[in-house]
Amino acid sequence: MAYTLEDIARLAGVSRSTVSRVVNNHPSVRPEVRQRVWDVIREVGYQPHAAARSLATNRTNIIGLVIPEAVSTLFTDPFFPLLIRGITDACYTHNYHLMLALFSTPDQEEDLYNRLLKSRYLDGVVLASTRVDDLLVQRLLDDGIPFVSIGRHTDTRVSYVDVDNVAGARMAVEHLLRRGYQRIATITGPLNMAAGQDRLLGYKQALAAHRVPLDEALIQEGDFTEGGGLAAMERLLDVQPRPTAVFVASDTMAMGALRAIRRAGLEVPADIAIVGFDDVPQAAFMNPPLTTVRQPIELLGATAVDILADQVTGKTDIPQRVVLMPELVVRATG
Amino acid sequence: MAYTLEDIARLAGVSRSTVSRVVNNHPSVRPEVRQRVWDVIREVGYQPHAAARSLATNRTNIIGLVIPEAVSTLFTDPFFPLLIRGITDACYTHNYHLMLALFSTPDQEEDLYNRLLKSRYLDGVVLASTRVDDLLVQRLLDDGIPFVSIGRHTDTRVSYVDVDNVAGARMAVEHLLRRGYQRIATITGPLNMAAGQDRLLGYKQALAAHRVPLDEALIQEGDFTEGGGLAAMERLLDVQPRPTAVFVASDTMAMGALRAIRRAGLEVPADIAIVGFDDVPQAAFMNPPLTTVRQPIELLGATAVDILADQVTGKTDIPQRVVLMPELVVRATG
DNA sequence: TTGTACGCGTTATCAT
């Protein structure tokens, strides 16, 4: 059996309350007593019982990373490991633990929501890549569970941290324009996700700013998967006259696009230039290395946790919205 | 304030114990009463308080996926998302929740171990890709915490689930031999990991079985990263006579090797054939598509959880060791 | 079958 507060109290010759105060850094305890108690604690390797503490404080020190059903198939995208790294690092400094909730089906989503949230396992939630109309957001709002969304949300009550997708996309397309490309296509993300919409908007803004007419045939929707990028590129290769460059809304889709181009017997960037989005580690290793818009993925995750921590501890009452800036990384594809 | 057992009891006109029995499917409660209680529960959306329950039962229904410091830099490998998928799916059916523990530094490892394990947040642990001499294993053993290792371990007390790495490597190399390649190199995984050792052993066995002399110069150690694969391949390209084929112990390293070969102005598979290991999703999308040894990564994770569940619930006393079979997927690189 | 009463390990309030 493990040690309890009571054990430590006995060993240190004080009361349970005093030990509790020491453990929680309560000021009113004599330094010498505090020292004595700490000595005992260290000697026997005492650690407070998490469940007991939770029951008393109504806090678990656990936050959840929840990934909705709609996108959990995208979980293999290198984006997520990076996001998770950022999140776990921040969790460590805030003394939080991270629970992972991947929803696979709507039923499971419902079920897991109850098991996880309503049984109060979590102090708060980081919500990754939701669709704009996701019911999860409403639910969390209704249940009063603190959460931060990765990616903007229009509801004024939700806190989020996002990258400036519009600016990023503009940078990408304007870079292509500067290099002389005029017939620039785009493979978008899912248009029911904010990131998909915003990157498309940036594309349009860039063209408009440079007085390049918009050709709807050059806009193909993707789904953030490699296969989706390949399919979208194949559609793009069919339009006449063929685009000479393409802005792809994620690196993973860019890999698919590259394959499609190669498969058609064309060269990158000679025949068609590519600019991606994300700068996942693989981007630099592609052949040729991918020109892309870098978003600070780890920082995205870490910032979300920082905000959530403030929310949970009641340090702030109002929703926080922070937008991080991306940067263009020029490599060889465009 | 949320509902408690007491509330439900009052609303249903029974005692708290009866409600508890209903919730926990205890047999001795009259069907009509059971029904009435369930109705109330559903009506108000009652969910038992996890912390309270844990305190009483001494179980949290949370298991941890812990990734040691040594390998957590590999976390961006597509292997992990797949493993996590398998784990989360199995967790769902076992009614477990998954906590993610990535150790970044030795200090953090020590610290997190205490915060997480000794404060009894977890019922058990899935240990991913440890080194053979990892102290973590000893520690978990000493502390009597149920755990299952992904990847074999020599200590007879540890349960593990592994893929037959020796057989997989043999299959890969024998395939190359059948295709007529004689000068076959290998890029190994880290040789302080069981998977690294075993795949190298399989390579050696295949050569021996076919009476092909072993050339130590053709064995280069990698670290399961793309950069490591590239560097190892560059070393391999320097040996004379040059290898005509290479068995690479992970797909991620294979991508690096492919780059190195291309960079040297050579073609795959015309000049050098490649066979990888893992069959991550990207393998099929490579150019050319990668011939590789497929391991059932999701199943690996799911099986680990299944075993762990039996361990935690006391369904079994003895360490379980299960080995899954890989299969060769022949595509275009070799 | 059902209810009573105690214990799980903390935190927090109230005396002292």
Next chain:
DNA sequence: ATGATAACGCGTACAA
């Protein structure tokens, strides 16, 4: 500054 003591919400012997 310190020590009793009452919650926190649940499971479970034991009694009825």
